[in-house]
Amino acid sequence: MRGHRSALVDLARIFVVSASALLSLWVSEPRCEGATLHFMNAAQPGLRGFAGISESSVWTVGDRGEPIWALHVVLAELGYLPCRYHAVIPTDRLYAQNWERAPLGYWTWNSPDVPPELERAWDPDQYTEITKGAVMRFEADHGLRVDGYTGPRVRRTLELARALDLTATHPYRMVLVDQSIPERLRVWEDGRGVVFETACSTGVPAAPTQPGVHAIFLRNREQTMQGIGPSGRPYRVEHVPYVSFFYGEQAIHGFQRQTYGKPQSAGCVELPIPAAKRVWEVTGYGTLVVISPITMRGTE
Numbered sequence: 210m211r212g213h214r215s216a217l218v219d220l221a222r223i224f225v226v227s228a229s230a231l232l233s234l235w236v237s238e239p240r241c242e243g244a245t246l247h248f249m250n251a252a253q254p255g256l257r258g259f260a261g262i263s264e265s266s267v268w269t270v271g272d273r274g275e276p277i278w279a280l281h282v283v284l285a286e287l288g289y290l291p292c293r294y295h296a297v298i299p300t301d302r303l304y305a306q307n308w309e310r311a312p313l314g315y316w317t318w319n320s321p322d323v324p325p326e327l328e329r330a331w332d333p334d335q336y337t338e339i340t341k342g343a344v345m346r347f348e349a350d351h352g353l354r355v356d357g358y359t360g361p362r363v364r365r366t367l368e369l370a371r372a373l374d375l376t377a378t379h380p381y382r383m384v385l386v387d388q389s390i391p392e393r394l395r396v397w398e399d400g401r402g403v404v405f406e407t408a409c410s411t412g413v414p415a416a417p418t419q420p421g422v423h424a425i426f427l428r429n430r431e432q433t434m435q436g437i438g439p440s441g442r443p444y445r446v447e448h449v450p451y452v453s454f455f456y457g458e459q460a461i462h463g464f465q466r467q468t469y470g471k472p473q474s475a476g477c478v479e480l481p482i483p484a485a486k487r488v489w490e491v492t493g494y495g496t497l498v499v500i501s502p503i504t505m506r507g508t509e
Contacts, residue, residue: 267360273335279311280359281333281340283367288377289343291327291399292318306368322402324385326499330422338497342424345495350378355494357424383497384461384488386411386478388418391470394461394480396491405491407484408469411500412459412476415439419476420502423455424495434462438475450482451489455498461488 268277282294283306296314316333330339341357348355351366369375381399386392388411396405411418416439429452435445436458452462461478463485473479478500480488 264361267358268336269358270336270338270341273332275310276308277336277340278333279306279308280336280367282311282314283371284340284343284347285316287347287367287370287375288381289347290339291320291323291381292316292331306371308364319381319399320402324383324397324499326385326422326501327383327497330499338422338424342495342497345424345426346377346379346493347495349494351375355426357426357495379493382491383499384492386418386498386500388420388472388501388503392472393470394478394484394488396488398491405484405487407480407488409484410464410466410469410471410473410479412474413439413472416474416476417472417503418459418474418478418500419456420500421456423498423500425453425455425461425492425498426494427454427460428452428489428494430489434460434477436475444475451480451485453489453492453496453498456500461485461498 268280281290284290285292285294294314294316296312298312327339330337344359344363345355345357347367348363351370353363353366383397385395385397386409387395392409392411394407394409395403398404431448431450432452433445433447434449434452435443438444450463452460454460459476461480463482464474464479465482466473466479469479469481
């Protein structure tokens with residue numbers, strides 16, 4: 210029975226990707242005025258707002274307003290966010306997706322132990338790294354280009370996935386890197402809490418690991434890593450395993466050292482190789498990586 214359902218789900222996903230490609234051609238054609246969406250949103254001081262919305266618009270980090278709220282509602286329904294939206298009028302779910310206006314309702318977290326870093330970063334009205342990561346996970350699941358932008362093709366695919374109830378293929382997880390001594394990396398899973406923990410090493414003061422919330426944007430099972438070290442001398446290391454880039458050239462990866470738990474890398478988050486393999490297995494494109502501020506470091 211499970212194999213039969215899995216085959217049906219795979220066929221449905223193939224249908225969604227194929228239909229999305231055809232629909233992307235449809236939306237690129239000039240449409241009459243009645244087929245175009247319009248939305249006016251009052252921009253808030255200091256933040257970029259929507260001057261308008263059309264079928265060809267692309268949303269990205271920093272955008273905010275009703276369309277972003279509506280996007281979050283759909284991502285949450287499909288399991289790409291660790292929260293849920295409770296519509297005041299449940300029958301609104303029966304109507305076609307309206308990107309101009311989200312149904313009236315309120316948000317709750319799925320788990321009682323949501324990391325405070327996630328709570329602080331979440332804003333249902335704004336396109337943040339959380340949104341970008343969720344979109345990237347959706348794109349990866351549905352064979353789309355994984356870039357974290359929400360354009361016409363992504364919206365059409367979201368509509369089809371919602372209609373067919375094609376939910377996320379994996380639980381929502383995020384990586385938390387604590388730069389206080391001894392440094393630790395934890396993997397948090399929605400509904401289960403911390404599911405994996407290991408010692409790690411981050412960047413030395415001359416090449417610090419970038420604090421903040423990031424999304425994994427590139428993964429390589431093995432690669433050569435090279436660059437200029439903090440001393441100014443070039444380095445080259447071949448066969449670095451389980452590499453997940455989250456900020457510029459900074460990545461989580463395996464690296465053999467005698468000890469871990471203190472800053473000693475050129476900016477990456479280094480793990481024992483068995484631990485790096487496990488983190489690789491439970492994360493993917495769009496997984497959030499939260500790096501604590503350096504000010505939280507203790508002393509050895």
